[in-house]
Amino acid sequence: MHDDRGLVEARLKRVLDERVRPAVYPESVPLEVAVWNAPGEPVSVAEGLAAPVTPAAVGDPWGPPWGTSWFRVSGTVPREWAGRTVEALLDLGFDENMPGFQCEGLVYRPDGTPVKGLNPRNQWVRVGAPAEGGEEVVLHIEAASNPVLLDYHPFVPTRLGDIETAHRDPLYRLARMDLAVFDETVWHLVIDLEVLGELMAELPVDSGRRHDVLRAVDRALDALDLQDVGGTAEAARACLVDVLARPAEPSAHRISAVGHAHIDSAWLWPLRETVRKVARTTSNMTALLDDESEFIFTMSQAQQWAWIKEHRPEVWAKVVKAVEGGRFVPAGGMWVEADTNMPGSEAMARQFVHGKRFFLDEFGIENDEAWLPDTFGFAAGLPQIIKAAGSKWLLTQKISWSQTNKFPHHTFQWEGIDGTRIFTHFPPVDTYNCAMKGSEIAHAARNFKDKGVARHSLAPTGWGDGGGGTTREMIAKAARLRDLEGSARVVWETPADFFAKAEAEYANPPVWVGELYLELHRATLTSQAKTKQGNRRSEHLLREAELWSATAAVREPEFAYPYADLDRIWKTVLLHQFHDILPGSSIAWVHREAEKTYAAVAAELTALIEQAQRALAGQGTQPLVFNAAPHARHAVAAGGAAVAEAEEAAELSARPDGGFVLANERLRVEIDARGLVVSAYDIGAARETIAPDRPANLLQLHPDFPNMWDAWDVDAFYRNTVTDLVEADEVTPGEGASVRVVRSFGASKVTQLLTLAPGTSRLDILTEVDWHETEKFLKLAFPLDVHAERYASETQFGHFYRATHTNTSWEAAKFEACNHRFVHLEEPGWGVALVTDSTYGHDVTRTVRPDAGTTTTLRVSLLRAPRFPDPETDQGAHRFHHALIPGATIADAVREGYAVNLPGRGVLGAGPVSPLIEVDNDAVVVTAVKLADDGSGDVVIRFHEAHGGRARATLTPGFATTEVVVTDLLERPLAEPQPTDGPVPVTLRPFELRTLRFRRV
Structure with a gap:
């Protein structure tokens, strides 16, 4: 008998590698x-x-x-x-x-x-x-x-x-x-030996079970004639029967294995190759299902299913048959496994609308789980979106990748900004590519943080990223691990079966409030700026196209609502929100194609918008402005066409140092000879915005060479070295109340136009960058004279607060974070906002000055220049629009964020067009006005409370209606319809999302 595990392991490895595995095919x-x-x-x-x-x-x-x-x-x-x-x-x-x-x-x-x-x-x-x-x-x-x-x-x-x-x-x-x-007998011997060898490696050194396994393996190897493996394999297997038959302890951890092949819809391959990857993987999995009666396979991303149907009908037929058998299971209910930080409110909602509807239409199956194993963190607005789509569970394992803080739970309730809670599971196996190795199964059992109150976890099993799926070897290992002493118990189950068991056994799970921030891959908020701008622009064009098309279809009987076009374009935009496309972490081919796709989307949506506006405006010469922003003047809530009005004046004057002053009745902005903002004085509040001796509109350049994931990561040490770009090539007056600033640095050039609009407190900053740096990170800094322990950044259907301090490692790890249209900082009674038309990444830091005042510095992330996987990332010309708004409340931030992203469209027509829907409370923001997807002609309105408080409002439809009903995101009734022929009162909780469906006369 050998007592030394190392010797047996060495013997086992060599015999397997050099004799047994080669004998599988004699x-x-x-x-x-x-x-x-x-x-x-x-x-x-x-x-x-x-x-x-x-x-x-x-x-x-x-x-x-x-x-x-x-x-x-x-x-x-x-x-x-x-x-x-x-x-x-x-x-x-x-x-x-x-x-x-x-x-x-x-x-x-x-x-x-x-x-x-x-x-x-x-x-x-x-x-x-x-x-x-x-x-x-x-x-x-x-x-x-x-x-x-x-x-x-x-x-x-x-x-x-x-x-x-x-x-x-x-x-x-x-x-x-x-x-x-x-030789199937030899193949089974390989599996027996692998399972026992891997089990032995995980058992404690002094475990009796370890010694039992060791002796059995030793006997099996002794029984094996290495010159006649096939002839002696059965005898070797007989030596292992007893140790393989011993059942697991009653308290053993339970693992639900789910066949899986996480396939990135694009990453280190283009979209067209993903179509073929999906066909290969699903062909393998349908064949495996025919061979293995207990095996269950699940696949998410409705887009990938749709690709098979469109491009590989011969594979699709096999998939349909397998789904009918109940063991090839649609999962997740989203169009793709999207990034969840950057997609806007409606886009995130439509991920579920189009994903769930595909599975319902094709198979009559509704998913209760959101399935996002590889997404780079989860926005705080997501829980109520999941619930509003009719789902109730979430699975991911990506938070296990966090570098600084270990997440304290594997099964818990996740609470979003509105109070919605979603039952959430992080598989403790810490991978979405589980191969049923003993080390993986042992890790899942040891790692599970909810021992004593829960005992079930899930293991997505199969090769992924580039596809492949589950193998027959994994299934064979799982069979041996079903009930094996020293191991967790493994059984094949659907995601729904797992979640039902996990929820039933854990009546009072812990609660995690707020975003699920991934302490890794923070630079995905900035990489590939054109892809991100294409997404933002597409989202707002879709808003306009739906709004004006719905208005025209209701008002003009001859106008046909473009159902098919909008459906197709939405799916294109949703596809490009995949978690390696929108985050900028795909190869050059993917982003080159994305730029062309976004240009085509913009052209098509612009044509739809103009078509609807022409139908609404009629024939005439009166100047009109169509504005789809929720708070546009004369276009409350959903937007409408309004006659442009004259506004107050803004003036430009010179400073003695060669700089300039921009001023109107509300704001006075001083720009020095370097083109830096040294003062932004709120006249009404009689207070300064910019911190003393710390100019704003300051471009800062950092080296950017992360430890590993180039396009994905920015590591905290990047801050250790910074170059302030303070030298200007020219600072000159622009047209009206504006100043033009030109800077050169390295091989790059920046041109900025700083403008104070009449009648506003908004300093607009247009920044054009001809970028030719490598492994650099460009930031735009605003040091603010604001004492704030937290700040707000917009997320889906509301905003989320983060700390400005670094009291704990959790706060310190959030050194780069996501916003949508605005970031807002506030002292009691006074605040300041920065709004943006296309950037997402930012950071906020604070220092205390010698005068005991606090400087809170907000910096937006403009550009990076990583070399992998695209060596030309972001090279070329870029254009950004930001606006600084001193004295801003949250309400101002919400309003101006939309205004920057949805400027009015001037047309000539017969006269003003009244809104399709009006809302009498600015805290209630409408995110979508459209016709119902079922072609009924019903009008669907989606809105939410946007300021973070309770709100009462009245929605007044600008069309004849007979009833209204509250629906889910898929426009299915959640309550009985209520008769109405006019205004509808609503009461909302903070950040509550609601969808109403109006039946037209």
Whole structure:
């Protein structure tokens, strides 16, 4: 008997690697190989199968970056293999350590029937079980030569991230194309030994169970003849029966395994490749479901399901059949696994609307869970959106990636800004790519923080990121872990079954209030500025298009509401909110295409808006302004067309130092000869905004070289070095009350226009940057003479408060945070806001001056220049609009945030157009006015309390109506309809979201 675990482990590893695993396929014969290389983008299956092929051989190079090769493999099963299990082994040149990040394939039969996907951990195709002997085998492989881009140590800048800059040399060599005998007994021995070896490695050194397993493994290896593994495998397995049969302790942790393949809708591959990744993975999973009766697989992201339906109907048919069987389970109920920090209120709502509706329409299935395993933190407004969509649970594991603070719970209630609570689970396995390794299962049990009051956790099981899914090896391991002494118990379950059990056993879980902030990947709030601007612009154009189209459809009988166009455009915008597109962490190809897509979206939405406005304005020469902002004058709540009015004047004068003064009745702004704001004096409040001796509108440049994730991360040490950009090339008057400032630094140039609008307290700052820096971070700083322990930043359907101090490590870790249209700081009785048309990242710090006053510095993040995965990130011209508003209340911040993002549109027409809906309380903000998605012609209004207090308001429809009903986000009734032919009173809690549906006469 060996007492030294290390010796047994070393013996086990060598025997497995050098003798047992190779014996799984004891005999093989080569297949004949031929190939056709598609000259450009991927072709249809029919074209690929019909293409002329030329001979090829194992060892041949193939596949330039992003290319497609169609291989034809053929052969005959030897007659002496009759009665044995035979598989084709198809190795395209894989590195088994990188599933999902390299070449992949999808195998078809000659008639175009999909068989299964190929990846580094799934290289086999079953030919016969048993084989008859003499069968002719012909298979076609659609092989994608996707380049390996992920190299963690270090990340290497590469031109391979775009087909336009990648070389055309082959990346891979065919490694194996064989028919082989599959020895199932040896394969099971491999699984037995792996499970027990991994279990032994996790058991305490002095555990009796460890010694039992050690002795059994030792006996099994003794029983194995290394020159006749196949002939002695059964005897070796017999030595392991007893230790594998011993049941788990009654108190063992329970793990619900869910088959899973987290597939990034774009990341280190373009969108078009994701379509094929999904087809490969789902082909594998439907085949596995046929073979494994207990296996359950779940897939989120309705967009990916829609891609299969549209592009791979032959795969879709298999998926539909598997869903009908109840073990291929739609999950999550969102269009994509979106970023949740940056999408606006309506966009976040529509993620659930379009996702849930797809699964309802296609399968009659409604998801109760939000499924976001890899999203980079969770905004505080999300819980009520989940609830308003008809869901009640949330799953993610990403918070386990936080660098500073360990999250204190795995199962808890998450409370959002309005008080809504969502039952939430973080799988303690700490991965969405669980492979059923003993180390993973042991970690989940040890790591689970809710022991004693709960005992269930979930393990998303299967290769992900680039897809692949669950393997037969994982399923075999799970079978052995169902009831095994020393291990947690593992059972396959649907997400719904898991959550129902977890919620039932944990009657009073702890509560976490506010955002779920990820202490990592903070720079995703800034990377790829054009992608972020495209998203913000698209969201507001969609608001306008729905509003004016609904108004025109109600007012003008001949106007057709563009249901199909809006549905399609929404889905395009939602797709680009995926958590590696909007955050700026995808390859250059993805963001190049995104910029073109956003331009096309803008053009199409602008055309829809103009079409509706022309119908509403009628024929005439009267100047009109259509303004969709909630608080636009003469357009309360939902917007309307209003005649422009004259406003108060603003003036420009010179300062003795060569600077300038901008002033009106409300605000006096002094800009020195360097183009810096040294004073912003609120005349009505008789107080200064800018901190003493600390100029605002200060551009600051930092080095930006994070420890690891280039496009994703900014590390706290970036603040240690800063260059203030105070030298100006020119500071000159602009048109009207404005000042033009030009600066040069490095290889870049900044042009700013600072304008004080008449009749406002708003200093508008337009910043144009011709950016050509590398590994730099550009900030725009506003040191404010404000004593505030917290500040507000806009999030979905409200705002969220964060501390300005760093009392604890939790606060210190939030050194870069997200806002939507505004950030607001306030002392009792006086505040200041900064609003933006397109930036999201910011930081707030505070210091105490020698005069004992407090300087609170707000800095917005403008641009970065990481080199991976896109070496040209953000290079080129950019334009940003910010506005500083001294004396602002939260109400002012809300109003001006919309005003900056939704300027009026001037047209000529017959006369003013009255709003489709009016609201008499500015605290109630309408986020959507549209016609009901079911084509009924009903008008749907979505609104929320935006100031953080209780609100009473009256909604007055500008159309004839017979009844109104409160609905969920999918426009389904939540209560009985109420008759109405006019104004509707509403009462809202702080930040409460509500949707009303008006039936028209």
